[in-house]
Amino acid sequence: MLNGDDWSRVRLNDVSLAQMGWTKRFCNKDLMEEDELVPTRFNTNPSSPCLVISPDKLSAQYSGEGKHGHDVGAAQADCPAPVKRLLYYFEITVKDRGQQGYVSIGFTDRQFKAGRHPGWEQNSFGYHGDDGLVYRGQGKGEQFGFPTFTTGDTVGAGINYAAQEIFFTHNGKFLGSVPKDVIVPLFPTIGLHSLNEKVEVNFGQRSFVYDIELIRSGDIDSAFSKLREWYPRLLQDNMSTICFLLHCQKFIELVAERRSEAAINYARLELQRFYGVGTLEDLLKDAVALLAYEDPKNSDLGYLLSLTQREAVADAVNAMVLSTNPALQNPERVLTSSLEKLLKQLTLCNTMRRDLNGRQGEIFNLHKLLHGAGSTGHALGKS
Numbered sequence: 001m002l003n004g005d006d007w008s009r010v011r012l013n014d015v016s017l018a019q020m021g022w023t024k025r026f027c028n029k030d031l032m033e034e035d036e037l038v039p040t041r042f043n044t045n046p047s048s049p050c051l052v053i054s055p056d057k058l059s060a061q062y063s064g065e066g067k068h069g070h071d072v073g074a075a076q077a078d079c080p081a082p083v084k085r086l087l088y089y090f091e092i093t094v095k096d097r098g099q100q101g102y103v104s105i106g107f108t109d110r111q112f113k114a115g116r117h118p119g120w121e122q123n124s125f126g127y128h129g130d131d132g133l134v135y136r137g138q139g140k141g142e143q144f145g146f147p148t149f150t151t152g153d154t155v156g157a158g159i160n161y162a163a164q165e166i167f168f169t170h171n172g173k174f175l176g177s178v179p180k181d182v183i184v185p186l187f188p189t190i191g192l193h194s195l196n197e198k199v200e201v202n203f204g205q206r207s208f209v210y211d212i213e214l215i216r217s218g219d220i221d222s223a224f225s226k227l228r229e230w231y232p233r234l235l236q237d238n239m240s241t242i243c244f245l246l247h248c249q250k251f252i253e254l255v256a257e258r259r260s261e262a263a264i265n266y267a268r269l270e271l272q273r274f275y276g277v278g279t280l281e282d283l284l285k286d287a288v289a290l291l292a293y294e295d296p297k298n299s300d301l302g303y304l305l306s307l308t309q310r311e312a313v314a315d316a317v318n319a320m321v322l323s324t325n326p327a328l329q330n331p332e333r334v335l336t337s338s339l340e341k342l343l344k345q346l347t348l349c350n351t352m353r354r355d356l357n358g359r360q361g362e363i364f365n366l367h368k369l370l371h372g373a374g375s376t377g378h379a380l381g382k383s
Helices: 004-008 022-027 027-033 222-229 239-257 258-273 281-292 305-323 340-346 350-356 366-370 374-381
Strands: 051-053 057-062 073-077 088-095 102-107 125-128 134-136 155-159 164-168 173-179 189-190 199-202
Touching: 051 073, 057 073, 057 189, 102 155, 102 164, 125 155, 155 239, 222 239, 222 305, 239 258, 239 281, 239 305, 258 281
Parallel strands: none
Antiparallel strands: 051 057, 057 199, 073 189, 088 155, 088 199, 102 125, 102 189, 125 134, 155 164, 164 173
């Protein structure tokens, strides 16, 4: 166990960048340069004649007659959702429900018809505001107990690549998910279908209403608070990997703020108990080693202070949350499996799932990446 001043005196030769594994995979400089494009606005080429898209291409208003099923005004994002990650998510806010409130959000493929709602055509998914139903490639919706939505509501849609599911949110609350049973690239999409309906889209240019962004903003205390309020079973085990990742990120945020004394005290209080846990020890050593540098941000471990590091932790924690069925009444089914269950699931499904889903989604190997990564780890450890 580390104790006393050991927290502020870490030998650099004890640190192995190669063993950072999954976190370094997100932060490697060369890999970051190869990041996929992400949606940033609506695509207006081609555009639906029933829609008026704003100059910044972040809002849309229906201007058609709305009399027939083929005169929906649908708009896709300017590129498909990225697949080399655990999660993708976007939101819309309903500025005006119009005459009927026929607003929808979801995902569609490249061949999707601009005159149809997401979910009505093959290879598409949609959550519809007028009836609260989820449509999956056909004209008939399915009841999942989702609420309807109207003026002032914010709803979101995302892809959980870890579980190969499409999920939806309503005013910051996770509603549930359906299987993602297609392998083609999917575009974030909205649909409008009655006069004056208007929505504003958020592709990440500002904070989301759904708290998927808490960790990305560095607000770890609020992330803990929300998890305790909404998913308390995930944090009942004080030694879970989710707890460790969040405590470790909190320590990193304190280092980034140059609050060394506070970081040392926090490590003694919250991180010391994780020392000696084999699957976590290497990440713990790397984080604590930041204290050995006069300028941590420009050190060999500087990637730990980057936004990409926050995103890695956020994606891992959120993927675990989204893999948890909120209807479960037996806490043991959750407590036995925080992040470890997710990572093991990804490892076991590596070959089968990647083949079946067009090699979409980031895959992790728990043993390989948290126990020393070998030659692959060394390659990832050098930026």
